[in-house]
Amino acid sequence: MQAPDNSIEVEGLVREFKKGPRAVDGIDLHVDPGEIYGFLGPNGAGKSTTVLMLTTLLPPTAGTARVAGFDVVREGPKVRKAIGAALQEAALDPLLTGREHLRLQMAMHGIGGDERRRRADELLERVGLTDAADRKVKGYSGGMKRRLDLALALVHRPRVLFLDEPTTGLDPQSRAALWEEVERLARDEGVTVFLTTQYLEEADVLAARVGIIDQGRIVAEGTPEELKAEFSSSTIEALPANVEEKGAVASVLERFGARTTGFSPGTVAVQLASSDGRLTEIVRALDAEGLRIAHLQIHEPTLDDVFLAKTGRHLEGAESEDAEADPELVAT
Amino acid sequence: MLRDTFAVARGVAWRQLHNAVLNPAVFFPSLAFPLLNFAAFAGGLARVREVPGFDFAGSYTAFTYVFILLQSAAFSGVFSGFGVARDFETGFTRRLMLIAPNRSGLVLGYALASATRWLITGSIVTAVAFAVGMRIDGNGVDLFGLYTLALLVNFAGTLWSTGVAMRVRSQQAGPLMQMPVFLVLFFAPVYVPLALLKGWIHAVATVNPLTPLLEAERGFVSGAPAHVAVAYAVGAALVAAFGLWAIRGLRKAEAAG
Numbered sequence: 001m002q003a004p005d006n007s008i009e010v011e012g013l014v015r016e017f018k019k020g021p022r023a024v025d026g027i028d029l030h031v032d033p034g035e036i037y038g039f040l041g042p043n044g045a046g047k048s049t050t051v052l053m054l055t056t057l058l059p060p061t062a063g064t065a066r067v068a069g070f071d072v073v074r075e076g077p078k079v080r081k082a083i084g085a086a087l088q089e090a091a092l093d094p095l096l097t098g099r100e101h102l103r104l105q106m107a108m109h110g111i112g113g114d115e116r117r118r119r120a121d122e123l124l125e126r127v128g129l130t131d132a133a134d135r136k137v138k139g140y141s142g143g144m145k146r147r148l149d150l151a152l153a154l155v156h157r158p159r160v161l162f163l164d165e166p167t168t169g170l171d172p173q174s175r176a177a178l179w180e181e182v183e184r185l186a187r188d189e190g191v192t193v194f195l196t197t198q199y200l201e202e203a204d205v206l207a208a209r210v211g212i213i214d215q216g217r218i219v220a221e222g223t224p225e226e227l228k229a230e231f232s233s234s235t236i237e238a239l240p241a242n243v244e245e246k247g248a249v250a251s252v253l254e255r256f257g258a259r260t261t262g263f264s265p266g267t268v269a270v271q272l273a274s275s276d277g278r279l280t281e282i283v284r285a286l287d288a289e290g291l292r293i294a295h296l297q298i299h300e301p302t303l304d305d306v307f308l309a310k311t312g313r314h315l316e317g318a319e320s321e322d323a324e325a326d327p328e329l330v331a332t
Numbered sequence: 333m334l335r336d337t338f339a340v341a342r343g344v345a346w347r348q349l350h351n352a353v354l355n356p357a358v359f360f361p362s363l364a365f366p367l368l369n370f371a372a373f374a375g376g377l378a379r380v381r382e383v384p385g386f387d388f389a390g391s392y393t394a395f396t397y398v399f400i401l402l403q404s405a406a407f408s409g410v411f412s413g414f415g416v417a418r419d420f421e422t423g424f425t426r427r428l429m430l431i432a433p434n435r436s437g438l439v440l441g442y443a444l445a446s447a448t449r450w451l452i453t454g455s456i457v458t459a460v461a462f463a464v465g466m467r468i469d470g471n472g473v474d475l476f477g478l479y480t481l482a483l484l485v486n487f488a489g490t491l492w493s494t495g496v497a498m499r500v501r502s503q504q505a506g507p508l509m510q511m512p513v514f515l516v517l518f519f520a521p522v523y524v525p526l527a528l529l530k531g532w533i534h535a536v537a538t539v540n541p542l543t544p545l546l547e548a549e550r551g552f553v554s555g556a557p558a559h560v561a562v563a564y565a566v567g568a569a570l571v572a573a574f575g576l577w578a579i580r581g582l583r584k585a586e587a588a589g
Contacts, residue, residue: 057429058589077336077433085430091423095351108343108431110335152427 004082005069006033006159006192008054012063015049023049025216026063031194031209036186038207038224039196040303042315046216047196048088051164054194055085068160068192081109084158088165090149094138098129098148101137102155109156123151126181143174150178154185160192161185167202179206198315200303212307219310228301235260235299236282237269241292249293252285267295336434344428344441345448348415352449362411363453366404367460370396374464377523385528389554390469397461398549399522401478402542404457405486406513408450412442413493413509420501425585435586439494439578446490447483454482469555477560478552481545484567489513491574498581501588516542541566 008031015024024046031037041047052058054067056076065072068082092101102120106112111119124133127147132140140148146166153161163182167175183206185191197203203210204224212220212227220227236256240249246268250259253270256278260271272278279298286293307315352359373396381392388395419425432438468475493509500508520542521529529537537543548563 052589055430057426059587077333080430081433087426087430089423089426091427093347093351093422093424095354096347100350104343104347105431107346108340108428108437109433110339 004159006190007031007066007069008037008160008192008194009066010050010054010063011065013050013053013060013065014062015046015053015058016061022061022216024053024060027213027216027218029211029218029221031192033192034186034190035209036182036193036195036207038203038210039194039213040198040200040203040210040307040315041196041213042198042313045213047198047213048164049216050213051085051087051162051194051196055083055087055162056080081156082158083160083162084153084156085162086146086149086153086164086166087162088168090145092137092140092145092148095136097134097136098124098140098144098151099133101148101152105152105155111156119155123154126154127151128177142169143171146170147174147178150181157189158191160194163193163195165196165198167197167199175202182206200315204303210303212303212310214307214311214313220306224303227303227306230306233257233301234272235269235301235305236272236278237264237267237295237297237299238286238293239264239267239295241294245291248289249286249291252289252291253282255285256282333434336432337437337440340432340434340437341440341444343431344438345444348412348442348445349448351415352445358411358415359449362404362408362449363456365407366400366453366457369403370400370457370460373400373523374461380523383524383528385525387525387527388550389556390550391465391467393461393464393466394468394553395550397457397466398478398546398553399517399520400457400461401454401482402485402546402549403517404453405450405482406489406517407510408453409446409486409489409491410493410509410513412446412449412490413497414503414506416442416494416497417501417503417505420497420585421503425501429586435582436579439491439575439582442494443487443490447486450483450486454479468553470552470557471555474552474555474557477557478549481549481552481563481567484564484571485542485545488567488570488574491571491578495574495577495581498578498585501585516540520546522546541570 010027010029013024013027014022016022027050039047039050049058053060054065054072056072056079059073067079070078070082072079096104099120102123103116106116106119124130127150129144129147129151132144137145137148150166167178170178182193182195186193195206207224209221209223210227211218236253238249238253240246243266250268253268257270257272260269283296304315374393378392380386419428428438429435492513496505496509519533519536520540521537526537526543526547544559544563544566548557548559551558
């Protein structure tokens with residue numbers, strides 16, 4: 001028996017809105033079965049429009065897309081049977097309980113009787129909503145709604161899962177739990193996951209490959225490691241103890257790479273030509289010139305550096321992600 | 333495919349009915365409107381029955397009851413369109429569109445829920461009519477005809493308002509859903525038989541598609557069915573036409589995303 005096709009194939013996908021710009025401007029992408037694909041970009045880049053087209057909620061203006069082996073325009077019903085989706089707005093009915101939402105969704109997929117009850121219990125437990133299952137959704141917190149939304153997306157055991165900014169507004173604990181579940185789905189059940197996010201860390205941690213979209217076009221694609229290696233290397237940033245020595249510090253650091261914009265005021269930053277073993281050399285060179293440094297910090301390349309390299313802009317929310325990064329900090 | 337359609341329809345109908353039970357404010361207008369009209373017409377206009385040429389065999393209460401029954405059927409359908417529009421506004425329609433393998437089942441689900449709600453309203457209206465002394469001379473078959481014809485009107489009303497809701501996708505479409513139905517209802521021979529209407533209202537009532545339905549329904553109530561085939565043909569044609577209207581509305585909603 002032939003294995004089911006869980007891939008996503010997109011060619012020249014375009015979506016134009018009347019009197020508006022091209023929200024999606026001819027994108028091509030391929031997602032392998034069982035892969036977690038991160039679709040990264042700032043607000044308004046075209047991420048959600050792409051998801052709407054791939055989930056058959058919005059017809060493309062041009063191009064083709066096949067999801068789970070079916071054409072999204074001509075075989076919409078087959079696509080919908082094969083996919084699950086948790087969209088950006090978890091539109092839920094405030095008059096229904098969590099369990100009733102599951103019941104509705106399962107009824108619409110033709111799942112009935114004992115299986116419906118079993119599956120509802122299993123999913124509610126998996127997303128940690130067993131205790132709240134019989135409460136009306138209007139009393140749920142934002143995080144509970146997102147978790148219910150994920151459970152709803154999994155009701156019919158989809159082969160391809162679309163998650164549109166699934167962790168926006170979630171507390172760190174819920175975010176970690178959702179990441180774990182997404183990883184488990186791909187690893188244990190072979191579910192293909194198409195994940196849009198504006199959180200760099202999320203794409204970095206979860207996605208096997210990342211596509212970076214800006215103004216409707218994919219500007220970079222590859223594994224996070226490949227992208228970071230291709231577009232940027234580590235940056236060293238020094239804060240002189242004496243502000244008058246800033247020029248001298250810069251001239252020493254420029255021996256190791258090209259000057260770049262610092263992350264903090266008053267610092268000198270250089271993008272290193274090579275990261276291997278340079279820190280010791282840099283400290284020695286500064287010491288040899290008799291320069292005193294208050295802080296010396298190495299920033300590992302992030303996907304934001306990749307985005308910056310491709311578009312000349314930082315991703316929205318990048319600042320907070322940078323703050324969460326784990327820089328190597330050396331005080332001299 | 334048919335299995336998918338019915339699975340979707342069952343799910344949607346269940347949710348609509350569930351919410352109607354939990355939120356009586358949704359259900360109340362479609363019940364109150366016909367009951368108030370019935371009280372006004374059957375009580376206040378009873379002496380119209382004595383006008384020369386008023387050839388209806390039964391009481392004026394029975395004569396009015398038929399109109400009220402059709403009115404309740406039509407407006408139950410129209411009010412269901414408000415629910416469809418509300419779902420667009422809250423974004424729940426997007427969820428339904430995403431879940432439903434066959435989206436035509438959504439329209440069928442709304443229609444089934446509306447029909448079930450109307451059967452409750454119609455039963456209450458009928459009970460009230462009997463309580464105030466209405467007598468029905470028709471037999472069981474006539475009663476079956478009475479209710480199935482009214483059911484067709486309910487389906488037509490639902491499909492009309494669903495089609496509007498699918499196009500406008502906002503509750504602001506409310507007047508657009510109600511007004512044409514209101515006009516069709518009141519440009520029919522409501523208070524007296526068609527033969528007693530004079531002038532432009534007679535001309536309008538003659539071509540009004542509701543007129544043959546009203547006359548057939550009155551025939552069922554009085555035990556002397558007339559124009560039955562024409563009435564069913566008109567009812568079926570209305571359902572087919574508005575069914576097409578609703579499905580094309582669904583396609584427009586799909587295209588709009």
